[in-house]
Amino acid sequence: MSLNENAVRTASQAHPRPADITYTYGTAGFRAESAPPPLAQQVLDSVMFRVGLLAALRSKKLGGKTIGVMVTASHNPEKDNGVKLVDPMGEMLHSSWEAYATLLANALSDDALIARLKEVVQTAEIDLSKPAKVVYGYDTRPSCRTLVRAVVDGLSAFDVEQVNAGLVTTPQLHYLTRCLNTEGTPDAYGEPTIEGYYKKLANAYTTLAKGRHLLPALTVDCANGVGAPKLKEFVKVIGQDILPVIPVRDHINLAGQLNLNCGADYVKTQQRAPKNVDLVPWQRYCSFDGDADRIVFYYADGEGTFHLLDGDKIAGLAAGFIMDLVKDAGLGVKVGVVQTAYANGASTKYLTEVLGVPVTCVPTGVKHLHHAAESYDIGAYFEANGHGTVLFSPSTLTAIRTHTPSTPSQAAALDNLRALVELINQTVGDALSDMLLVETVLLHRQWTPAQWDAAYSDFPNRLVKVLVQDRHAFTTTDAERKVEKPEGLQAKIDEAVKDVVGGRSFVRPSGTEDCVRVYAEAATRETADELANKVAYIVFDSYGKGQRPVNGFF
Ligand code: 16G
Ligand code: MG
Numbered sequence: 001m002s003l004n005e006n007a008v009r010t011a012s013q014a015h016p017r018p019a020d021i022t023y024t025y026g027t028a029g030f031r032a033e034s035a036p037p038p039l040a041q042q043v044l045d046s047v048m049f050r051v052g053l054l055a056a057l058r059s060k061k062l063g064g065k066t067i068g069v070m071v072t073a074s075h076n077p078e079k080d081n082g083v084k085l086v087d088p089m090g091e092m093l094h095s096s097w098e099a100y101a102t103l104l105a106n107a108l109s110d111d112a113l114i115a116r117l118k119e120v121v122q123t124a125e126i127d128l129s130k131p132a133k134v135v136y137g138y139d140t141r142p143s144c145r146t147l148v149r150a151v152v153d154g155l156s157a158f159d160v161e162q163v164n165a166g167l168v169t170t171p172q173l174h175y176l177t178r179c180l181n182t183e184g185t186p187d188a189y190g191e192p193t194i195e196g197y198y199k200k201l202a203n204a205y206t207t208l209a210k211g212r213h214l215l216p217a218l219t220v221d222c223a224n225g226v227g228a229p230k231l232k233e234f235v236k237v238i239g240q241d242i243l244p245v246i247p248v249r250d251h252i253n254l255a256g257q258l259n260l261n262c263g264a265d266y267v268k269t270q271q272r273a274p275k276n277v278d279l280v281p282w283q284r285y286c287s288f289d290g291d292a293d294r295i296v297f298y299y300a301d302g303e304g305t306f307h308l309l310d311g312d313k314i315a316g317l318a319a320g321f322i323m324d325l326v327k328d329a330g331l332g333v334k335v336g337v338v339q340t341a342y343a344n345g346a347s348t349k350y351l352t353e354v355l356g357v358p359v360t361c362v363p364t365g366v367k368h369l370h371h372a373a374e375s376y377d378i379g380a381y382f383e384a385n386g387h388g389t390v391l392f393s394p395s396t397l398t399a400i401r402t403h404t405p406s407t408p409s410q411a412a413a414l415d416n417l418r419a420l421v422e423l424i425n426q427t428v429g430d431a432l433s434d435m436l437l438v439e440t441v442l443l444h445r446q447w448t449p450a451q452w453d454a455a456y457s458d459f460p461n462r463l464v465k466v467l468v469q470d471r472h473a474f475t476t477t478d479a480e481r482k483v484e485k486p487e488g489l490q491a492k493i494d495e496a497v498k499d500v501v502g503g504r505s506f507v508r509p510s511g512t513e514d515c516v517r518v519y520a521e522a523a524t525r526e527t528a529d530e531l532a533n534k535v536a537y538i539v540f541d542s543y544g545k546g547q548r549p550v551n552g553f554f
Pocket of ligand 2 (some may be wrong): 074075289290291293294534
């Protein structure tokens with residue numbers, strides 16, 4: 001069967017591509033800064049249409065398996081938008097297809113698009129006679145409605161069976177994708193509906209919470225995003241008596257509010273509470289990001305000082321709890337943790353020296369972490385920014401399902417482990433599921449946030465951005481901990497770090513913004529700031545663009 005050129009050409013004419021933009025399918029799919037709608041359409045409309053085409057091809061390539069499409073720009077401002085594809089088991093699009101996405105998005109004319117489609121069909125050996133099925137969803141951004149229509153036009157050009165998931169969190173879309181592909185098989189992941197998702201999580205959490213003393217209510221900053229209605233829907237299913245939460249920053253209909261001075265990214269990067277959320281000392285708070293795939297916790301102490309419990313702290317909490325459960329259940333499976341170079345050095349030290357778990361360090365980006373976590377029996381992966389989950393290997397799942405406990409306490413631990421497998425989203429980091437994981441551990445330990453925090457103290461650190469002429473001139477090695485190119489830069493960083501007590505610093509090009517990021521860590525706040533500045537100037541003075549920041553600007 002050959003490509004229906006007419007159908008594609010006609011559909012494509014309705015989604016012209018702006019000539020002056022180059023698109024890249026990066027770590028988080030296509031992301032574009034744009035002016036508010038209707039201008040957002042001009043920037044992303046053709047990309048969305050072509051993503052629809054690509055999703056159809058990907059599905060055909062995989063013999064009709066369902067592919068997911070999520071329209072969101074996560075923690076970025078409301079006026080931005082983006083899109084990413086989800087592979088059948090709910091994982092990120094296979095990296096070998098990212099180049100196809102970029103190729104299609106950058107075809108300058110309808111004819112060029114047809115030519116490139118043919119190229120992809122040929123290179124990837126796609127049988128066009130196969131069926132195709134795609135599930136798509138979107139977040140609360142005002143530009144989503146029209147952009148989703150463009151995706152649908154792309155799908156329709158290929159006669160794809162379509163499932164409209166509607167307004168969903170990113171992890172819900174990943175969940176649905178996996179459920180649709182496993183329904184009726186021994187690996188069935190769950191009911192392929194949002195109600196099914198809520199029921200799965202609610203049943204698991206109810207089991208885990210049984211017989212435990214309720215903790216004070218958790219305040220949840222929903223970033224004024226899709227997490228707000230979804231959290232409320234979930235609480236209706238599970239009941240406030242089991243999960244007492246107070247949603248704040250839940251205004252999805254107020255223009256311009258998404259991620260504005262709130263949400264996980266704001267809290268993590270600013271190291272402060274969302275604006276206008278006054279922290280009651282010692283109470284628990286958490287923040288979702290705009291598409292609810294990231295979460296961080298925090299609290300204020302008696303002096304009102306802010307304390308962040310980020311992805312590293314969640315990894316430590318989760319790993320310790322799961323290790324205890326595995327041991328109590330009498331199972332011989334091993335837990336491991338995956339981090340990136342951004343993980344605070346104190347967390348890595350805690351994991352390896354106190355918990356005694358193996359830790360792998362990989363480059364930034366969910367796909368790297370997810371992949372590395374798959375090599376452990378139970379692999380917990382978290383980025384410091386709050387994205388992460390815990391994966392159970394197939395053999396571990398079998399062991400958990402079939403193990404016969406020899407004591408009542410082993411049986412109890414095993415029940416909890418079984419519920420935990422259901423509670424934790426196996427497809428991708430999920431703010432709602434991670435929130436329940438943290439709540440489970442705190443409930444079982446009867447810990448306040450301060451008790452959780454006491455595991456270790458973060459080394460002071462600073463993350464800064466440097467604008468450079470060409471970020472693609474920067475390459476890294478050793479899981480981004482060392483710069484390979486430009487040549488000679490690493491030696492200068494080493495020199496800057498050499499005499500700083502507890503000093504660590506690295507430089508990497510951003511995958512989502514046009515800049516280079518500098519991270520520094522040291523024994524004191526002052527020396528960490530100094531080191532970050534010093535390295536930032538080293539980068540700027542040789543490769544920077546624009547005005548040289550005055551001291552203290554970085
Ligand atoms: C993307 C990644 C996230 C990473 C971030 C780093 C996915 C789905 N998301 O948002 O994991 O932390 O990029 O951004 O992979 P940066 O490259 O701009 O520092
Ligand atoms: Mg996100």
